[in-house]
Amino acid sequence: MxxxxxxxxxLNDVEPRADGAYVVYLLQQANRAHFNPALEYAVAxxxxxxxxxxxxxxxLDGANGFPEANARHYAFLLQGLADARAGFxxxxxxFCLRKASPAEIAIDLARDAALLVLDRGYLAIQKRWYGEIVAxxxxxxxxxxxxxxxxxxVASTKHEYAARTLRPKLNRLFDDYIVGLSERTVKHRAGRGLPKAEIDIADPDAVLAxxxxxxDVPPVKRFTGGETEARRRLKAYLAGPFATYGAERNKPEAGAASHMSPYLHFGQISPVEIALAVRAARTGGDDDKTAYLEELIVRRELAMNHVHYTKGYESYADAVPEWARKTLAEHADDPRPHTYTEAELAAGETHDVHWNAAQAEMRETGYMHNHLRMYWGKKILDWSPSPEEGFRRTLRLNNRYFLDGRDANSFTNVAWVYGLHDRPWARRKVFxxxxxxxxxxxxxxxxxxYLKTVAELCAAEGVKA
Structure with missing residues (x-):
């Protein structure tokens, strides 16, 4: 297709350079060698x-590292880049890997290029890089x-109020966009004389070291990065656990989740590829497929819509709707039966054993089931000295420990805890x-x-829940 x-x-009114030595593709958001529209465009x-x-x-490394990224995130990223390089x-x-910002390496390699191709992300830092490149x-x-x-x-030209307002707009476009992608044959294979990598990604552990x-937040054993692993997981999931997704997706202990979110976050698998596989799955009925595609497309792309059209998506004042900030302010001085410091929350030292278990799963394995993420976030609001501080704590913990933290879904999900994409409910203390x-x-x-599952997952990481 x-x-x-x-x-x-x-992005600019310039023709391709007739004397360019190559087409350069800046790998940034779509870190994969297959089912990658930007790469296929570059090849064509x-x-x-x-x-x-x-x-x-x-x-990005050292003082110029990606904001809030740590060894856990970089290990997964580097594993994925090693896999992508093998595919290239x-x-x-x-493939050229250097310690530089995306803008710096793109600008450098574009000097001898006929054409520069970018993929696309929606965060402010990514938009800044694109602006630097265009300039x-x-x-x-x-x-x-x-x-x-x-x-x-294409889906919407404005910030959407909720999933119910975006859903029909997306549904009308599904047939146009949930389609396969032809992989082009490379007619002129890369050889000598092309830009050289400064880093050999063949050993991602050595690069990380x-x-x-x-x-302080180490890599996890539970997940290995890369598009090969993403496809292996997807295939295994659709062959079995997916059959009960519709009925058991909100049961953290049931094993009905696909665990695709880290791979989507790092661009190691295409959401279109997943959607096509789900539609074609022999397991699962229409209800399972509809429910899964709702999460994969409508909810995920509502998050993209939010960060794209909200300038201050990382701040309480800009991300949380006015009605929610107003009602939370009215109840900011309500007595809180339990309050905890951020350090106590990070360590899972609260009176709630189930919340502590969810925190342990996130802290030690980089993942938490979506149903518990909602409960987890609401309790941080309940146990923090103010809604503003609760928002900051939730975002910091989310971005520090989750493998899929620091992206559009993270910023949107945290803001949802405080009222984004929701409506007023019955009044109660604090909330x-x-x-x-x-x-x-x-x-x-x-x-x-679930408590037993978390204990087993933590034991596999070599720690106690």
């Missing part, structure tokens, strides 16, 4: 221009969306009319079985 026109944006253009393709990645090698695509690069720049099913501006970063979630929600699943 061809790449939809809605995915492609030309390189074939047309008669030059090879060089993919590049700027590895098989296809005849060059400095003298050859044509084309950006190709491969991180969502429907490009954000040589970086200057926060090592005002913001939705409350009590311990009664734990009765919807086997909480004892």
């Amino acid at each position: 061809t790449i939809q026109a809605g995915r492609i944006r030309v 253009e390189a074939n047309r221009l008669g030059v090879p393709v060089v993919a590049c990645f700027g590895l 090698d098989r296809r005849g695509i060059g 400095a690069v003298k050859t044509r720049i084309v950006q190709v969306e491969g991180d969502v099913v429907v490009p954000v501006e 040589g970086m200057t970063l926060d090592r 005002g009319t913001v939705r409350y979630q009590s311990e009664n929600s734990l009765k919807k699943f086997d909480a004892k079985a």
